[in-house]
Amino acid sequence: MHTHGKRHRSWIAISVMIASMFACRGQDAPMAMxxxxxxxPAGSGAEAPGAPAPGSWPLPGRNAQGWRYSPLAQxxxxxxxxxxxxxxxxxxxxxxxxxxxxxxxxxxxxxSPYPNHVFALDLxxxxxxxxxxxxxxxxxxSQGEACCDVVNRGASYADGKVVFNRLDDHTxxxxxxxxxxxxxxxxDSIEEGATMTMAPLIADNEVxxxxxxxxxxxxxxxxxxxxGSGKVLWRAYSTGPDSEVKIGPDFKPYYPQYKGKDxxxxxxxxxxxxxxxxxxWGWMTYDPELDMIYYGTANPGVWNPDMRxxxxxxxxxxxxxxxxxxxxxxxxxxxxxxxxxxxxVNENIPVDLTIGGQQRKVVVHFDRNGFxxxxxxxxxxxxxxxxxxxxxxxxxxxxxxxKPDRVxxxxxxxxxxxxxxxxxxxxxxxxxxxxxxxxxxxFYTPSTDLCMDYKGLKxxxxxxxxxxxxxxxMYAGPGGWNGRGQMIAWDATTGKKVWTITERxxxxxxxxxxxxxxxxxxxxxxxxxxxNARTGQELWKFKVGSGIVxxxxxxxxxxxxxxxxxxxxxxxxxxxxxxxxxxDDPTAALGATGAMPDxxxxxxxxxxLYVFELP
Amino acid sequence: xxxxxxxxxxxxxAAALLAAACKPEQGASANASVTSASSGGMDYHITPTASNGxxxxxxxxxxxxxxxNPYAGNAAAATEGxxxxxxxxxxxxxxxxxxxxxGPSLRDSLWIxxxxxxxLFGTIVEGRSxxxxxxxxxxxPDQIWKLITYIRTLGTPAxxxxxxxxxxxxxxx
Numbered sequence: 001m002h003t004h005g006k007r008h009r010s011w012i013a014i015s016v017m018i019a020s021m022f023a024c025r026g027q028d029a030p031m032a033m034x035x036x037x038x039x040x041p042a043g044s045g046a047e048a049p050g051a052p053a054p055g056s057w058p059l060p061g062r063n064a065q066g067w068r069y070s071p072l073a074q075x076x077x078x079x080x081x082x083x084x085x086x087x088x089x090x091x092x093x094x095x096x097x098x099x100x101x102x103x104x105x106x107x108x109x110x111x112s113p114y115p116n117h118v119f120a121l122d123l124x125x126x127x128x129x130x131x132x133x134x135x136x137x138x139x140x141x142s143q144g145e146a147c148c149d150v151v152n153r154g155a156s157y158a159d160g161k162v163v164f165n166r167l168d169d170h171t172x173x174x175x176x177x178x179x180x181x182x183x184x185x186x187x188d189s190i191e192e193g194a195t196m197t198m199a200p201l202i203a204d205n206e207v208x209x210x211x212x213x214x215x216x217x218x219x220x221x222x223x224x225x226x227x228g229s230g231k232v233l234w235r236a237y238s239t240g241p242d243s244e245v246k247i248g249p250d251f252k253p254y255y256p257q258y259k260g261k262d263x264x265x266x267x268x269x270x271x272x273x274x275x276x277x278x279x280x281w282g283w284m285t286y287d288p289e290l291d292m293i294y295y296g297t298a299n300p301g302v303w304n305p306d307m308r309x310x311x312x313x314x315x316x317x318x319x320x321x322x323x324x325x326x327x328x329x330x331x332x333x334x335x336x337x338x339x340x341x342x343x344x345v346n347e348n349i350p351v352d353l354t355i356g357g358q359q360r361k362v363v364v365h366f367d368r369n370g371f372x373x374x375x376x377x378x379x380x381x382x383x384x385x386x387x388x389x390x391x392x393x394x395x396x397x398x399x400x401x402x403k404p405d406r407v408x409x410x411x412x413x414x415x416x417x418x419x420x421x422x423x424x425x426x427x428x429x430x431x432x433x434x435x436x437x438x439x440x441x442x443f444y445t446p447s448t449d450l451c452m453d454y455k456g457l458k459x460x461x462x463x464x465x466x467x468x469x470x471x472x473x474m475y476a477g478p479g480g481w482n483g484r485g486q487m488i489a490w491d492a493t494t495g496k497k498v499w500t501i502t503e504r505x506x507x508x509x510x511x512x513x514x515x516x517x518x519x520x521x522x523x524x525x526x527x528x529x530x531x532n533a534r535t536g537q538e539l540w541k542f543k544v545g546s547g548i549v550x551x552x553x554x555x556x557x558x559x560x561x562x563x564x565x566x567x568x569x570x571x572x573x574x575x576x577x578x579x580x581x582x583x584d585d586p587t588a589a590l591g592a593t594g595a596m597p598d599x600x601x602x603x604x605x606x607x608x609l610y611v612f613e614l615p
Numbered sequence: 616x617x618x619x620x621x622x623x624x625x626x627x628x629a630a631a632l633l634a635a636a637c638k639p640e641q642g643a644s645a646n647a648s649v650t651s652a653s654s655g656g657m658d659y660h661i662t663p664t665a666s667n668g669x670x671x672x673x674x675x676x677x678x679x680x681x682x683x684n685p686y687a688g689n690a691a692a693a694t695e696g697x698x699x700x701x702x703x704x705x706x707x708x709x710x711x712x713x714x715x716x717x718g719p720s721l722r723d724s725l726w727i728x729x730x731x732x733x734x735l736f737g738t739i740v741e742g743r744s745x746x747x748x749x750x751x752x753x754x755x756p757d758q759i760w761k762l763i764t765y766i767r768t769l770g771t772p773a774x775x776x777x778x779x780x781x782x783x784x785x786x787x788x
Binding site: 457468476482580589 | 701706707710711712713717720725744770778780782784785
């Protein structure tokens with residue numbers, strides 16, 4: 001951390017100069033898409049269609065495709081070892097920070113976990129002082145409805161508005177200049193167990209949001225709000241009749257098991273779909289070229305699978321929808337009749353890849369269930385599905401049928417303690433998103449290597465309380481206690497690992513990859529790391545105050561310098577034990593505590609933003 | 616200060632509700648102590664426990680007098696309380712063996728709202744602001760006392776259905 005007054009003065013001078021340069025350049029104008037508007041082939045290093053200005057980070061994954069790629073290249077494999085703290089900011093909220101800051105127009109936007117403070121920090125001034133602060137009247141009782149810590153995964157910016165979700169089910173748009181509320185739309189109710197934790201995605205003047213609470217018998221949905229007014233344009237449920245799921249004549253799924261009327265009702269016992277979960281709390285993505293949105297749905301309602309025989313559509317799956325109407329175009333289910341809490345919420349990243357000599361438009365998805373899928377994003381056909389983490393609940397995914405080949409001895413049942421199931425409910429990955437580099441054509445996915453014992457219990461539904469019905473205990477997977485996490489570089493054309501970094505704790509932080517092939521990510525024990533994106537070689541690390549479960553980002557300051565920012569604040573599901581849970585109950589935190597008893601020896605709660613720079 | 620009248624009113628109402636909802640054969644002694652504490656609606660007994668009659672925090676005993684768990688130390692009641700803890704989904708929020716999750720750990724030494732009999736009873740009946748539901752209209756007092764009996768056994772040799780053993784995690788050099 002530097003405190004040299006001299007350097008600060010020169011920094012101000014430079015920043016004022018460069019700020020005026022940028023003002024003329026219109027930093028937020030989208031970059032030209034190229035004459036054809038076609039996505040460039042991977043490996044070219046070119047950005048995706050509709051990419052934001054190179055130095056900005058307006059959406060959770062920077063671009064609408066969620067690549068978490070920045071073309072900035074001042075910080076390189078050679079000089080990253082000199083990185084030092086530029087400034088820090090304490091949010092006053094010591095819970096899990098799963099999101100990332102945004103940077104637009106020389107302002108950084110920070111959203112905290114409950115009570116969902118929003119800060120605008122002025123990057124034109126030394127140390128990023130507060131331009132405005134907004135504290136919503138988030139209902140305190142929402143804290144008791146959030147399954148996996150009172151997290152918030154960040155905001156989205158467009159058209160002078162910063163849009164974020166409150167834990168108590170409001171989507172709020174603030175004026176980016178003043179912090180004043182432009183609109184505030186309430187979308188669900190904590191009395192029913194619903195919360196909102198995901199980061200909205202703004203695509204084409206629409207705000208796309210979804211709810212959380214599949215552990216409380218919530219009826220999952222995704223919705224689009226008008227960016228100007230906050231009016232709900234459409235809402236599509238994840239279970240129930242076709243009219244509620246928005247399945248109509250446009251719906252053309254690839255596999256036959258998704259064809260038929262009202263499958264969101266008939267693949268459940270009577271009325272169970274109403275408590276059927278399938279919430280939409282992950283990262284949504286948008287492909288402007290095909291004009292389609294993609295998102296995953298959570299686990300089916302009640303974890304005890306014997307209470308809901310059937311495939312339980314459309315839980316633990318993926319929807320491709322028309323953003324204008326919300327109508328489903330196709331769907332795919334990763335885990336039919338989920339018996340392990342394998343949500344399908346992980347993001348679906350649109351890229352164009354050469355597979356078997358052919359140029360294919362695909363989405364790539366790393367699922368909780370341990371398989372990484374490369375799926376044709378026009379049709380929903382599975383092209384590649386390979387394990388990226390140790391798993392034993394299935395032997396593979398059949399691309400002909402789209403179905404997993406399940407292992408009967410790993411199915412879970414009421415009253416039976418099924419042991420040694422991999423991955424655990426926290427998944428081969430939970431919320432932490434992957435990154436994609438158009439330079440290396442590789443995906444970079446954080447991962448968790450845990451296994452579990454799982455016993456179904458009869459659960460009674462009491463609105464606003466957990467509807468789980470499972471006694472779960474988790475522990476280290478085949479990688480052992482010193483290898484409960486990994487950062488993996490993945491070739492999605494073949495479904496193979498290119499390199500792997502092993503970490504002691506699950507990697508709960510989604511990386512950013514840069515135009516100089518440097519990859520940044522954090523660990524739960526509080527190391528912020530830079531590695532070579534081509535080789536996985538560690539280049540630099542820095543110990544922050546509290547463990548990292550958020551996603552680093554990088555931006556160009558008004559002084560023309562590249563900065564890297566990350567939240568430090570342990571929490572989330574796997575990190576909950578560091579928030580004061582009792583280690584002598586391995587079934588605490590829905591079983592996650594058993595896998596993390598040593599975390600409190602490494603970290604304690606915090607809630608701090610760190611910004612790094614080259615000297 | 617602002618809190619006290621709410622506490623009084625809601626506990627009185629909840630207790631009255633409970634008394635009405637309860638079958639007579641269920642935990643008669645438990646009912647008796649609660650109803651007498653709230654008999655006469657807003658009339659309550661003042662039993663000062665400090666020289667000036669007030670105490671910091673939430674103290675139902677200040678307004679209702681001491682109420683006691685009729686099942687204190689009763690092993691069968693603790694076992695029943697354990698079952699109720701799962702049945703009413705307490706375990707979903709507080710952890711499989713109450714080690715914490717969406718709600719705080721009930722196994723540790725830290726009590727936000729206190730762990731005297733009246734305090735635990737008040738917490739469960741009234742609910743608490745950061746998301747603890749108010750169970751007053753749902754769980755009969757007799758069962759609440761059994762839940763409290765179970766909570767008191769946590770981490771002791773008397774705990775029914777104690778947690779599975781902790782994993783032996785190697786600490787690296």
